[in-house]
Amino acid sequence: MFSLTPVLVAVVCILIVWVFKNAERSHEQRKAEPQTTARARPWVDEDLRDGTDLHQEEEDTDEWQESEENIDHIPLSHIRYSEQEMTRRSQEFYELLNQRRSVRFISDEQVPMEVIDNVIRAAGTAPSGAHTEPWTFVVVKDPDVKHKVREIIEEEEEINYRKRMGNRWVADLKKLRTNWIKEYLDSAPILILIFKQVHGFTASGKRKTHYYNEVSVSIACGFLLAALQNAGLVTVTTTPLNCGPRLRVLLDRPTNEKLLMLLPVGYPSKEATVPDLRRKPLDQIMVTV
Amino acid sequence: MFSLTPVLVAVVCILIVWVFKNAERSHEQRKAEPQTTARARPWVDEDLRDGTDLHQEEEDTDEWQESEENIDHIPLSHIRYSEQEMTRRSQEFYELLNQRRSVRFISDEQVPMEVIDNVIRAAGTAPSGAHTEPWTFVVVKDPDVKHKVREIIEEEEEINYRKRMGNRWVADLKKLRTNWIKEYLDSAPILILIFKQVHGFTASGKRKTHYYNEVSVSIACGFLLAALQNAGLVTVTTTPLNCGPRLRVLLDRPTNEKLLMLLPVGYPSKEATVPDLRRKPLDQIMVTV
Structure with a gap:
């Protein structure tokens, strides 16, 4: 013993x-887990990894109603068209939007700033969760700033393609080159960078939830794209990968704003081409019950 | 010892x-963690908890370019307006969209189906990640199906308010009652339920990633809301909480489709009112560099 x-x-x-x-x-x-997850997905936009807005949408009611307490309710003013007129208007509007194409060849000709103001005014009429209007439209005209935007995007893109994407992407070199060099970022007279405000602030400085901020800002981008097409301007919908934080700093936007989209805007250049694509016919996108 | x-x-x-x-x-x-997280956020739409689409957007390139290999490129056809005409058009378009309001009082009067077809055609012209067109618009006209939609939504809403939301919500009974009863789901002649396809299928039946599907479908909803306003119809943007799975089954949609939005569509009823809200002025949403 x-x-x-x-x-x-x-x-x-x-x-x-x-x-x-x-x-x-x-x-x-336990501490390392989130990092591991992030490491396993190197192509995720790093700006999105902070998760600030991942569950912003959770606490909303289902209707996007404005904060209606203490607000008067007034009769709706509404223009009623005849059925014939409605059919004609809806047909013409479809034809207008159906001519829209993503255009990557943008001329350096200047565009009237009044038109840019109006298309952004139009975007700002979009509905938003709890009427938070969680959007900021940064209009870049300055050639030096445009060039810095291009440098950031091309640098990050090069890293995306060379390192972050892995073999799967490197295989497709032809497509890669097309994506990497973004001439339109210099040539387009206007870049519109659309930021979503993942939260706001109350009068007392507390965080204010911005319900459904990404969906709301995307709807506003829909309004913006429709307004640009209606005005005779072209653009291409881009979502620069991993560039959000650097572009946010470059443009001096606060940390509650995250880049959602970048639209180079202008007239098409004379040699502009587009892929000869088809859109799905109505019976492939609509179901009637 | x-x-x-x-x-x-x-x-x-x-x-x-x-x-x-x-x-x-x-x-x-470790096993319980995901459940715990889910339990801690009872107000999260259960349909979104399966995470099918949480990181669909990760693997995209930044441009929403169509799959351009083996597709001919053709010259862009573009209508160029005078500067005066551009300014006038952009001003009028802003004024049209600025009249749009979220309307919860919808008359039971029928609307022309040709107009509904056209507004959905217009929505289908939206850009989408890699031209995947990841949307399905389900148009519900049948009064019985509309009523079933209403039953599902009101049942889930009651649970949302009574159980899922906790004390924080119960405190605000007045607002609660407004949200819970959804008469417009019976009265509106048309309900449009917009589903995002979180993935698609290749010709060989494999999963095909739908890049940025939620942003794409939200942009299409922006086109749809603009088209409805242009045609003289009203709606309210709703995102029914926790109702996605049951509505998907009711409408016989496949599991790769998730409900994003529900729009009751029609003419406003005679007594329709709206809160007397203001929108942010241009200098609060636009920054010029």
Whole structure:
């Protein structure tokens, strides 16, 4: 029995060490988990990894109603058209939007700023969760700033293609080159960078949830794209990968704003071409019950 | 020393039990974590918890370019307006969209189906990540199906308000009642349920990633809202909480489709009112650099 005691003491010591090591490791694991997840998805926009807005949409009611307390309700003013007129208007509007194409060849000719003001005014009429209007439209005209935007995007794109994407992407070199060089960022007279405000601030400086901010800002971008097409301007819908934080800093936007979209805007250049695509016919996108 | 041995044995036993319990618990914790997270956010739409589409957007390139290989490129056809005409058109378009309001009082008068076809055609011209066109518009005209939609939404809403939301919501009973009863789901002649296809299928039946599907479908909803306004119809943007799975089954949509939005569509009823809201002025939403 005497000889067992040192063995027991040794066992106790080993167990104690193991317990502590185990506890430490499990603690480290827990800390490391989000990082591991991030590391496994190198192509995720890093700006989105902070998760600030991941569950912003959770706490809303289902209707996007404005904060209606203490606000008067007034009769709706509404223009009613004849059925013939409605059919004609809806047909013409479809034809207008159906002519819209994503255009990557944009001339350096200047566009009237009054038109840019109006298309952004139009975008600002979009509905938003709880009438938060969680959007900021940054209009870049300055050639130097446009060029800096281009540099940031091309730098990050190069890293995206060379490192972040892995073999799967490197295989398709032809397509890669097309994506990497973005001449339109210099040539287009206007870049519109659309930021979503993932949260706002109350009068007392507290965080104010911006319900459904990404969906709201995307709807506003829909209004903007329709307004540009209606005005005879062209653009291409882009979502620069991993460039959000640097572009946000370049443009001096606060941290509650995240880049959602970048639209280079102008007239098409004379040699502009588009892929000869078809859109799905109505019976492939609509179901009637 | 003899007397210490049983104490040591007891300590060893306790330690062994503790080590095993700890290992088990940490294992359980790891398993339980996702559930715990879900439980802590009871107001999250359950349909979104399956995470099918949480990171669909990750693997895209930044441009929403169509799959351009093997597709001919053709010259862009473009209508160029005079600057005066551009300014006039952009001003009128802004004024048209600025008259849009979210309307919750919808008359039961029928609307021309040709107009509904045209507004959905217009929505289908939206840009989408890699030209995947990841949208399905379900148009519900049948009064019985509309009523079933209403039952599902009001049932889930009642649970949302009574159980899922907690005290925070229950406090605001007045607002609650407004949200819970959705008469417009019966009265509106048309409900449009917009589903996002979180993935598609290749010709060989494999999953095909639908890049940026939620942003794409939201832009299409922007086109749809603009088209409805242009045609003289009214709606309210709703995102029924937790109703996605049941509505998907009711409408016989496949599992790769998730409900994004529901729009009741019609003419406003005679007594329709709206809150007397203001929109942010241009200088609060636009920054020029």
